[in-house]
Amino acid sequence: GENVEQHPSTLSVQEGDSAVIKCTYSDSASNYFPWYKQELGKRPQLIIDIRSNVGEKKDQRIAVTLNKTAKHFSLHITETQPEDSAVYFCAASGGGSNYKLTFGKGTLLTVNP
């Protein structure tokens, strides 16, 4: 089955800096790669996703890049703000009739004012 590795496990940045979180996956058939943000005590919330036919996607301060050859994808947050502090999870899904999401173990992002 799919295996998703996520790095780093913790990340601390100064407000205004950029943050990058990286994930690798093992199943070359995976074609859907979402990123979730989870605040303490809350449910995971989708912040951005990318599909295998796209190399990069951007939404305001958040961008995701995908390298299918290397089987890795990354989340980029620019101009970080204290409210960006949360745990971020990457995930991968095989798509088609395979709806299963396999998650990375998460990155605790702390943005220091």
Next chain:
Amino acid sequence: NAGVTQTPKFQVLKTGQSMTLQCAQDMNHEYMSWYRQDPGMGLRLIHYSVGAGITDQGEVPNGYNVSRSTTEDFPLRLLSAAPSQTSVYFCASSYSVGSNYGYTFGSGTRLTVV
């Protein structure tokens, strides 16, 4: 449109007790799944269903049963609770239209087994 509704939000069980975590969605999604979340472990898939009457095991199915008699409901049963099942449980539903997917998570159930 309530999305994905999970009940209860909190539960304390004694070892050996059984209980059912409820999950309901009103979005007519075909796919539903249960995850457990433990510190430092991310979200791990317990069981999933691709439609009414169809269920399958995920990564960590032992000690849990599921059924899917309707599109809307996907309950998770703990047959004999163990301290190792102390966790936060999330139910999710999703659709798939072509290459588009949409996963929605419930608000979670925090379960403690003593």
